[in-house]
Amino acid sequence: MFCQLSLNALSSEDYTSCLKLKARVQDKALLILVDSGSTHSFINSTFVELDKLHTVPTTPRKVKHANGEWMLTDKMVPQLQCYYQDQSFSTDMVVLEMQPYDAILGCDWLQAHSPMECD
Numbered sequence: 602m603f604c605q606l607s608l609n610a611l612s613s614e615d616y617t618s619c620l621k622l623k624a625r626v627q628d629k630a631l632l633i634l635v636d637s638g639s640t641h642s643f644i645n646s647t648f649v650e651l652d653k654l655h656t657v658p659t660t661p662r663k664v665k666h667a668n669g670e671w672m673l674t675d676k677m678v679p680q681l682q683c684y685y686q687d688q689s690f691s692t693d694m695v696v697l698e699m700q701p702y703d704a705i706l707g708c709d710w711l712q713a714h715s716p717m718e719c720d
Contacts, residue, residue, distance in 0.1 A: 624685040624704075627652055631683060631703045638667075639707035644678055644694035648703045654678050656696055664697055672697060 620635040629652055643664075649656060661675040680691040683704075692710050699705075 621702075622685055624683040626654075626681065626683055632701075633683070633704045633706055634702045635706045635711070637708055637711055639705050640709070641707045642692050642694045642710045643697045643699060643705045643707065644681065645700070645703045646696050646698045649678060649696050654681065659695075662695070664695075 622633040622635065624631045624633055629648075631648065644654075648654075656676040656678055659675055659677050661673055664672045664674055666672070674695055674697050676696045678694045678696060681694050681704075682689060682691045692706070692713070694704060
């Protein structure tokens with residue numbers, strides 16, 4: 602099984618068409634990209650280490666970046682609790698070395714919360 606990150610997930614460009622959230626995890630700010638082009642939800646390995654988040658081992662997975670590079674990951678943060686505008690949500694997040702975002706909510710998260718209504 603492999604995962605994929607979109608070009609938006611790798612870019613530090615500020616596209617107006619991208620949905621970005623500033624959430625909180627354990628009283629730390631978490632910059633999240635909501636990205637339908639990424640197959641899974643990911644969290645930056647540096648954020649995991651700095652905040653000492655609990656991880657569990659997983660079957661090793663290959664992750665393909667939009668630029669064609671491959672990475673390998675073998676751990677995840679189960680049911681990470683995030684807070685955004687007085688709401689909370691939790692989701693499994695694959696740990697990955699990535700920049701510039703702290704986390705990506707990918708297709709797995711979008712499908713789990715579909716259909717969505719925006720106001």
